[in-house]
Amino acid sequence: MTDFSERVEQVSISGIREVFEAAGEDAINLGLGQPDFPTPEHARRAAIEAIEAGKADAYTSNKGTLELREAISAKHERDNGFSVPPENLIATSGGSEALHIALEAHVDPGEEVVYPDPGFVSYEALTHLAGGTPKPVALREDLTLDPGAVENAITDDTAAFVVNSPANPTGAVQSEDDMREFARIADEHDVLCISDEVYEHIVFDGEHRSPMEFADSDNVVVVNACSKTYSMTGWRLGWVAASDERIERMLRVHQYAQACASAPAQYAAEAALSGPQDQVEEMVAAFEERRDLLLDGLSDMGLETPTPRGAFYAMPKVPEGWVEEVIDRGVVVVPGEAFGEHGEGYARISYATGTEELKEAVEIMREATEAVR
Known part of the structure; x- marks a missing residue:
């Protein structure tokens, strides 16, 4: 077989995709970095x-x-x-x-x-x-x-x-x-x-x-x-x-x-x-409401979460086995180590999803948190 370049051998396919696939088609996806709004x-x-x-x-x-x-x-x-x-x-x-x-x-x-x-x-x-x-x-x-x-x-x-x-x-x-x-x-x-x-x-x-x-x-x-x-x-x-x-x-x-x-x-x-920037303002306002909803839920679970001041991600510190438990229960989150060695012990949660789905996901995460403690 032809040898591959050393540069390519140093890079692997993103583990984030593997997380999506492991959770199944019916999972609530809080792993995707994509706004759930239409293009203007x-x-x-x-x-x-x-x-x-x-x-x-x-x-x-x-x-x-x-x-x-x-x-x-x-x-x-x-x-x-x-x-x-x-x-x-x-x-x-x-x-x-x-x-x-x-x-x-x-x-x-x-x-x-x-x-x-x-x-x-x-x-x-x-x-x-x-x-x-x-x-x-x-x-x-x-x-x-x-x-x-x-x-x-x-x-x-x-x-x-x-x-x-x-x-x-x-x-x-x-x-x-x-x-x-x-x-x-x-x-x-x-x-x-x-x-x-x-x-x-x-x-x-x-x-x-x-x-x-x-x-x-x-x-x-x-x-x-x-x-x-x-x-x-x-x-x-x-x-x-x-x-x-x-x-x-x-x-x-x-x-x-x-x-x-x-x-x-x-x-x-x-x-x-x-053109008009109205939709941007509406989208940001919606993300802020979702952020607050998620932060309240994580706080109630006792998960320490630095307050995200922008984007649409939260990164709480989570107990061992938490990510796997959440995914097994049908909610996609991404383990922090996917973003570097210093991300170990954290999870990335995207709130670029509908409010009702987010509420459901918070309840599932609450159950998962109780299960691993």
């Missing part, structure tokens, strides 16, 4: 109109249509307080491709990538695929990433560090002071900060801030997507924002791997970003 109607209509007009039949520019990049540029001005010209943006196939090309363009074999643990599963895997060395950093007790811990982890071999706020799997939101510190670290150590901001609009307490606001140089790359904010996970539309030289290098990876993002998705994303 004006975004879907824009894609349909583009298809019917023949505008979506051909490749777009490698970077994406100018109109989409102008909409993303305007969004950063409106929502984030910093300027990114359209030429400094690349539309990608979701936030996943954006992370992939950011790491491929900046990491040499053996170089280190520092990232939060527990953290999004792709950080470690994409570091391996880029030939880099993963360097996980444990979180604070409140599950936020400590700038001091990141700075202590940086060596002469560090190519980049990753910041994710609001965070998957924890729901943690970094403070403005933290983001200022991450920007300072990037500048003083001349190391790349990759800021994963896919959940930026799903914030309940505090506010989302980006290190791009505070950086004095080009040492920040912002990764974002329409997936969570506009419930467009299936459309696969994200982007990267960065300086001229960094965008040019990432474009070299993107154009050979992907050519361009899906044209219909680009038209939908342009409409989502530039």
Whole structure:
């Protein structure tokens, strides 16, 4: 048999999918990181109109249509307080491709990538695929990433560090002071900060801030997507924002791997970003109500849970055997170790599901908690 690359051998299929399959088809799924709301109607209509007009039949520019990049540029001005010209943006196939090309363009074999643990599963895997060395950093007790811990982890071999706020799997939101510190670290150590901001609009307490606001140089790359904010996970539309030289290098990876993002998705994303934002506000309000419902239930069970201030995940500390018991009873949750070694003893619960289902799941989790104690 032909030998496989060492990079691929270092990566396994995500264990999260195995959890879904083990629970069965009738299970209540609290493991999925996907909003249960429809894509906004004006975004879907824009894609349909583009298809019917023949505008979506051909490749777009490698970077994406100018109109989409102008909409993303305007969004950063409106929502984030910093300027990114359209030429400094690349539309990608979701936030996943954006992370992939950011790491491929900046990491040499053996170089280190520092990232939060527990953290999004792709950080470690994409570091391996880029030939880099993963360097996980444990979180604070409140599950936020400590700038001091990141700075202590940086060596002469560090190519980049990753910041994710609001965070998957924890729901943690970094403070403005933290983001200022991450920007300072990037500048003083001349190391790349990759800021994963896919959940930026799903914030309940505090506010989302980006290190791009505070950086004095080009040492920040912002990764974002329409997936969570506009419930467009299936459309696969994200982007990267960065300086001229960094965008040019990432474009070299993107154009050979992907050519361009899906044209219909680009038209939908342009409409989502530039059109009415009412549905976003309604969705966030619904998530906050569900968060509070879940937190009340976990508290009644005696499970210690750092309050998630954003995204749609909670990560309680759970007793041994709890995850297996919950899954056996028909509720999908994800063991914390799926997100890194420091996630052991935790479970990730997604409340991106209907309120009635969530209430039922809380009762089942309550029974499971009593069973394992």
